[in-house]
Amino acid sequence: MKLVPLGDRVVLKQTEKEETTKSGIILAAKAQEKPVTAEVIAVGPGGMVDGKEVTMQVKVGDQVIYSKYAGNEVKLDEEEYVIVKQSDILAIVE
Template structure:
């Protein structure tokens, strides 16, 4: 994974989604139009956190964490031919350990 040229602001996170499966377990090839949108990815970069009511709230995730997020979370962007999602930390459902 290359170092990102995007530094998210506030409580935003840049995530590289895991690639969607190309085949089923039985070996059937899945066409692009029928692939499930991935809901797991790796945090490439995270913002510094946010300030709420004068208090700084640090991020719960950091670079390299594998995270789960909602199916329609984030905004898709393409950088150097790679697909990424940029989303708020609150869109992340959990960290996979």
């Protein structure tokens, strides 16, 4: 199966959660923060959204930082993804 986002939506795959701190302390699952960096897996076509023209500024393969509580989490073929609006993406990591 394949996810194809509509409008100004973007499908993201979160980067792996870090389980140890830089000093070597192992974190419990509850103490780990939700990651806010992800790789772009699919990009919607953009177009007219809420009466405004939206041009997509991200592309497949980009590493991005997005709002911490943005989007909807979905599971497809044992993989977890987050679908967000382009406006929830804060930056592209270069």
